[in-house]
Amino acid sequence: MIEISKIIAAIFILLGAFLSMVTAFGLIRLPDIYTRNHAASKSATLGIMSILLGTFIYFYGAHGHFNSRVLLGIFFIFFTAPVSGHLISRAAYNTGVKVCGQTCRDDLKTARERAAKKARD
Amino acid sequence: MAFQILLNVFLAFIWMFLSTSSQPSSFVAGYLLGLLILYSFRRFFRSSFYLIRVVAVIKLIFTFFKALILSNIAVLKVILKPKLDIQPGIFALETELKTDWEITLLSNLITLTPGTLVIEVSEDNSTLYIHAMHLEDMKAEVAGIKNTLEKAIMEVSR
Numbered sequence: 093m094i095e096i097s098k099i100i101a102a103i104f105i106l107l108g109a110f111l112s113m114v115t116a117f118g119l120i121r122l123p124d125i126y127t128r129n130h131a132a133s134k135s136a137t138l139g140i141m142s143i144l145l146g147t148f149i150y151f152y153g154a155h156g157h158f159n160s161r162v163l164l165g166i167f168f169i170f171f172t173a174p175v176s177g178h179l180i181s182r183a184a185y186n187t188g189v190k191v192c193g194q195t196c197r198d199d200l201k202t203a204r205e206r207a208a209k210k211a212r213d
Numbered sequence: 214m215a216f217q218i219l220l221n222v223f224l225a226f227i228w229m230f231l232s233t234s235s236q237p238s239s240f241v242a243g244y245l246l247g248l249l250i251l252y253s254f255r256r257f258f259r260s261s262f263y264l265i266r267v268v269a270v271i272k273l274i275f276t277f278f279k280a281l282i283l284s285n286i287a288v289l290k291v292i293l294k295p296k297l298d299i300q301p302g303i304f305a306l307e308t309e310l311k312t313d314w315e316i317t318l319l320s321n322l323i324t325l326t327p328g329t330l331v332i333e334v335s336e337d338n339s340t341l342y343i344h345a346m347h348l349e350d351m352k353a354e355v356a357g358i359k360n361t362l363e364k365a366i367m368e369v370s371r
Contacts, residue, residue: 111285118292126344127301130330131288137325138285170277174324178331181344185332192301203305203335203342 097153104146111139124192125184133177141166217263221247269368273318276365280325287327291346302348303332306341308363313338315366322362 118131148162221244228243229235248264255262291299306323310316316338320331328346335342 111289114289114292118288121292121297122299123297124301126330126332127299127346130328130344130346131292133324133330134281134284134288135292138281170281171321174321177324178320181330181332191303201303203340 094154097149101146101150101153104142104149108139108141108143108146111135111142115139125189126181126191129177129181133173137169137173140169144169214260214263214266217251217258217260221251221263223247224250266369269365273365273369276361277322277325280322280327280362284325284327288346291328299347300349301344301346303342303344304348306343307339308341310363310366310370311338312370315370316341318366319362322366326362 112135115131115135118135119128122128122131144162144166148159148166151157151159151162224247225240225243228246229239232239232243252262252264291297308316308319310319316334320334320341323329323331323341323343330344330346331341332344333342334340
């Protein structure tokens with residue numbers, strides 16, 4: 093039982109480390125802030141969550157210690173990461189950071205222009 | 214819904230007093246009996262039987278986790294592909310949800326959905342502006358968001 097829980101914890105922690113590494117790759121490779129935000133707000137969330145879950149399983153299985161703080165940490169990260177991703181990209185858009193060259197469509201820009209035109213009239 | 218849960222807890226306490234035991238097991242027994250009573254008297258409440266909404270909330274949590282795992286696989290595929298041939302874009306999504314917490318939940322869910330990220334919610338709460346990693350299958354994506362996530366949230370808040 094202890095060995096099985098150790099193996100499961102190891103799988104979770106390695107998976108989390110792999111996802112965090114992929115996040116770092118994405119931050120280097122992707123062209124603009126919005127696509128980078130995709131990588132940062134998704135892979136990092138699941139990566140940290142699975143590292144914490146692996147830690148929890150290890151301490152519960154191998155030492156019989158139920159650490160509820162780790163579970164609360166998973167819960168908090170799960171709810172705050174998408175909000176922070178949204179706020180960063182919103183702040184970037186409102187301060188005029190350009191979208192990258194491949195971008196084919198921008199509904200928000202047209203909506204903003206329409207609103208500005210209406211305000212002028 | 215909150216009133217029905219409170220009533221159920223109250224009924225469980227009455228059951229504990231009737232059986233003069235303060236064990237947790239008798240609280241559970243009283244709670245189950247109270248659930249039965251609430252179910253048989255459900256037509257006197259203005260809202261529907263609360264267990265239906267509890268099931269809807271659990272379903273929504275599962276949708277959350279499924280979306281998170283699928284979106285990670287999608288992002289993984291894009292990042293680890295040798296050639297970067299993405300076509301990002303921002304599109305508008307009309308939403309039928311009204312209250313603030315429903316829209317917050319929907320935008321959180323969309324942010325965790327494969328390849329989409331909410332940038333802006335319009336002033337009148339009617340439109341979400343979403344940045345998509347790959348816009349080619351945008352129409353299908355909009356239909357998918359509408360059908361699964363919005364419906365699941367509506368089921369909870371109805």
